[in-house]
Amino acid sequence: MREVKRIGVVGTGVMGQGIAYQAAVSGFETWMYDARPEALEKALEQIAALVKRQKEKGFLRDEPGDVLGRLRTARSLGELSECDFVIEAVTEDLAVKHSVFRELDGVCAPDVVLATNTSAKSITEIAAAAAMPERVVGMHFFNPVHRMELVEVVRGLESAEWAVEQTEGVGRSLGKETIRVNERPGFATSRISAMIGNEAFYMLMEGVSSAEEIDKAIKLGLHFPMGPFELGDLVGWDTRLHVLEYLHQTLGEKFRPCPLLVQYVRAGRLGKKVGRGVYEYDEEGRRIPGSASGR
Ligand SMILES: NC(=O)c1ccc[n+]([C@@H]2O[C@H](COP(=O)([O-])OP(=O)(O)OC[C@H]3O[C@@H](n4cnc5c(N)ncnc54)[C@H](O)[C@@H]3O)[C@@H](O)[C@H]2O)c1
Numbered sequence: 001m002r003e004v005k006r007i008g009v010v011g012t013g014v015m016g017q018g019i020a021y022q023a024a025v026s027g028f029e030t031w032m033y034d035a036r037p038e039a040l041e042k043a044l045e046q047i048a049a050l051v052k053r054q055k056e057k058g059f060l061r062d063e064p065g066d067v068l069g070r071l072r073t074a075r076s077l078g079e080l081s082e083c084d085f086v087i088e089a090v091t092e093d094l095a096v097k098h099s100v101f102r103e104l105d106g107v108c109a110p111d112v113v114l115a116t117n118t119s120a121k122s123i124t125e126i127a128a129a130a131a132m133p134e135r136v137v138g139m140h141f142f143n144p145v146h147r148m149e150l151v152e153v154v155r156g157l158e159s160a161e162w163a164v165e166q167t168e169g170v171g172r173s174l175g176k177e178t179i180r181v182n183e184r185p186g187f188a189t190s191r192i193s194a195m196i197g198n199e200a201f202y203m204l205m206e207g208v209s210s211a212e213e214i215d216k217a218i219k220l221g222l223h224f225p226m227g228p229f230e231l232g233d234l235v236g237w238d239t240r241l242h243v244l245e246y247l248h249q250t251l252g253e254k255f256r257p258c259p260l261l262v263q264y265v266r267a268g269r270l271g272k273k274v275g276r277g278v279y280e281y282d283e284e285g286r287r288i289p290g291s292a293s294g295r
Contacts, residue, residue, distance in 0.1 A: 001166055002111045004173070005029060008074075008083035010100055011090035012043035014236060014273055015117055018145030019087055021047045024070040025060065025146070026174050031083055033074040035090075040073050047071065050146065077103045085170050087139055089117040092242040097121070098129035105130040113163045113170075115139035120190040120243040122250075123156030123183050133158035137167045140187060141176075143234055151176040156183050185250040186243070193231065194243045194255065200228035201258035204278075211278045211292040229292070233277035237261060238270050269293075 007023045009016050012034040020043065023030040034040040051067050054060045060067065074080055077100070086104060090096050097116065104114050114136050116126050127136035138154025151171040155164050164180070171178040181187045186194060200214055208214070215227020232240050241262065247255035264270075264277065271277035272285060280291035 001162060001169075002084050002109075004084040004166070004170055006031060006083045006085075007170070008033070008080035008086035008108075010034075010077065010080070010086065010088045010104070012039050013089065013091075014143060014239075015141060015145065016089035017043040017046050018143065019089055019117065019141055020071065021050055022141075022145050022174050024067050025051075025054075025062070027070070028173075029070050029072065031072045031074050031080050033077055033080060037075075044071065044073070054146070078107055080104070081107050081109075083108065083112065085113050085115070085166070087115045087117060089141075092119060092121065092239055094121060094125065097126050101126060101129045101136065105132060110135070113137055113166045115167055115170075117141055119239060120186045120194070120246055122185070123154050124158065127156050127158055134160035135163045137163045138181070138183070138187070139167050139171065140189070142189070149177050150189075151178050152181050152187050152189060153178050154181045154183055154187055186247050190243055191247065191251075193235075194240060194247055197228045197232045197235075197240055198244055198255065198258050198261060200232075201261040201264075204229075205258060205260040229278040233271040233279055233281075236271045236273055237265050237277055241265050 006029045008031045009020045010033050012020060012032050020030050020032050032040060032043060048068060051064045055064050080086060086108060088100055090100055101114060110132060116138055117140060118126060118138060123136060123138040127133035130136055136156060137159045140152035140154060142148035142150055153164060153167050153171060168178045203214055204211055211229045215229050218224045218227045241257055244255055244257040269277050272281050275281050278293055280288045282288055
């Protein structure tokens with residue numbers, strides 16, 4: 001199996017930057033590419049800020065300069081040709097993912113695994129765009145990547161055993177626990193969390209209680225670490241909606257997206273990444289007290 005020293009990350013939004021941080025902290029030379037240069041710049045800034053915070057809290061063994069020194073930015077996918085393992089974290093849209101995999105296939109050596117961080121989509125369908133679908137594997141990280149312990153490793157119809165094992169090995173090298181999942185829509189985790197977030201929105205729409213009270217109920221009554229609105233704001237409601245639409249299409253009526261959730265996405269209330277979702281956030285990303293929307 002190929003020794004992994006350089007990791008490529010494609011798409012440096014919420015997840016890509018978290019994965020790139022984790023790879024650099026874990027000692028890998030980390031190549032980052034995004035179709036929007038401003039997203040790449042923002043990712044570098046956010047990673048530098050996170051490195052600083054983690055060092056101050058005593059969570060980082062290495063010097064910040066050493067971690068940041070392992071980060072490289074690419075101006076095209078072609079510059080990822082020397083990478084030993086590539087993780088795609090672009091927008092949750094099949095056409096976008098297909099174009100990335102088609103191009104990566106021509107760029108990377110045949111023994112390089114092309115992993116996708118899709119939250120719920122079919123690995124088999126994503127892999128269909130690649131000339132070598134056997135090297136495409138699901139590698140599902142959780143947000144925020146540096147804090148969450150799990151990576152779901154998802155085997156598509158054509159995923160080869162060597163590629164699945166390589167993905168599990170890289171997951172462990174990034175300090176994560178892994179579980180293996182045979183592909184079904186939503187894997188083991190997104191299926192449950194999408195349903196809870198959607199149900200919480202139905203409850204908000206029906207006036208069962210306020211968003212803050214529903215979050216409080218789920219945290220204190222059911223012992224979840226975060227409420228469904230807090231979590232959805234963190235994940236991004238646009239990403240949540242993409243997942244729900246896909247689960248609705250593949251698993252049926254029980255996943256029909258709540259109309260109020262759809263309205264939030266149409267209004268641009270996408271969550272923490274844009275400063276407002278169900279709650280509002282200041283420039284540092286801290287929640288503004290009392291900012292929960294009434295409905
Ligand atoms: N947000 C979460 O909590 C979460 C958790 C697990 C998995 N995921 C999955 O991770 C992936 C990324 O989600 P996100 O929340 O980081 O989204 P995001 O919108 O924050 O970032 C996506 C990035 O992809 C870039 N991009 C779009 N097209 C591209 C292309 N052709 N080439 C290169 N870059 C391109 C965009 O410019 C953007 O910076 C999705 O598949 C999502 O389902 C998200």
